[in-house]
Amino acid sequence: MSSDTCIWCLQHADGNGEEHIIPEALGCPPGFVLPGTVVCRKCNNGFADLDSAVIDEFDFQVLMAGIPRKKRRPPVIRSRGNVVGTIEEDGPAISFNMNPVPITAHDGSRLAPYRGSRRDIRATFTHDENLSRISFDAPFGQNQKFLRGITKIAFSSLAYFLSVQLARSPTFFSIRGFVKHGEGDRHVLISSSDDNHYFNCVWPPYISCSGSYIVTFRLASVEFLVDLSEEESYIRKIQAAAQECFGEKNWCILPLET
Numbered sequence: 001m002s003s004d005t006c007i008w009c010l011q012h013a014d015g016n017g018e019e020h021i022i023p024e025a026l027g028c029p030p031g032f033v034l035p036g037t038v039v040c041r042k043c044n045n046g047f048a049d050l051d052s053a054v055i056d057e058f059d060f061q062v063l064m065a066g067i068p069r070k071k072r073r074p075p076v077i078r079s080r081g082n083v084v085g086t087i088e089e090d091g092p093a094i095s096f097n098m099n100p101v102p103i104t105a106h107d108g109s110r111l112a113p114y115r116g117s118r119r120d121i122r123a124t125f126t127h128d129e130n131l132s133r134i135s136f137d138a139p140f141g142q143n144q145k146f147l148r149g150i151t152k153i154a155f156s157s158l159a160y161f162l163s164v165q166l167a168r169s170p171t172f173f174s175i176r177g178f179v180k181h182g183e184g185d186r187h188v189l190i191s192s193s194d195d196n197h198y199f200n201c202v203w204p205p206y207i208s209c210s211g212s213y214i215v216t217f218r219l220a221s222v223e224f225l226v227d228l229s230e231e232e233s234y235i236r237k238i239q240a241a242a243q244e245c246f247g248e249k250n251w252c253i254l255p256l257e258t
Contacts, residue, residue: 019038021156027199034160053149059085063076075087081114084105096134124136141254150226151179153217158213187227188226191246199220210233
């Protein structure tokens with residue numbers, strides 16, 4: 001196989017552009033990219049919706065941390081029906097609409113009411129003499145495109161750290177099918193970090209005794225483990241020994257079993 005073959009479609013890669021392994025809008029570390037001889041332009045552009053699915057799940061963390069988007073544009077929250085978030089002169093500002101009718105948000109935009117959709121946020125407001133509080137829960141990682149996007153980061157990291165030739169091998173046929181077309185069922189183990197700081201980090205892949213390639217990384221304050229083997233046997237071993245591996249840390253395997 002030639003040195004300018006795309007690791008995703010296994011077709012000729014023309015060398016134009018580069019792929020950020022972690023989406024730029026989340027704060028990809030400098031130089032953590034794959035060149036255009038490794039990921040072709042068509043595949044790179046075709047993964048935009050997967051990158052967006054990952055970015056959308058971290059919108060509140062990105063806004064509060066002030067992580068700039070492409071071309072240094074300020075972060076915003078606009079993909080949730082009843083929430084708008086922007087960076088103002090005095091810092092992050094967020095508007096929630098729990099009314100039954102649209103309202104005007106802090107930035108002058110029209111803000112839809114809460115309708116109970118997957119991306120809406122149900123917020124609770126409390127107020128005492130000196131302090132007001134807003135509490136809310138946001139579902140995380142329940143979109144298959146999010147899982148495909150996380151698996152894409154893991155596989156791209158394998159190519160970056162280990163070998164592009166390895167990533168082009170038939171061993172990862174099922175990974176390509178899942179990321180590119182949503183074929184098959186894959187899982188991702190997530191756990192809470194030991195702190196609430198915002199930073200991104202990908203560690204070099206681990207090769208298990210059975211030859212499985214395991215990629216671990218952190219986005220914002222969430223840690224991920226992706227088993228790139230076809231059988232995902234390693235992730236099941238971790239699940240069986242979760243208490244020993246994670247202790248009191250919160251963890252789960254996505255997608256959640258129903």
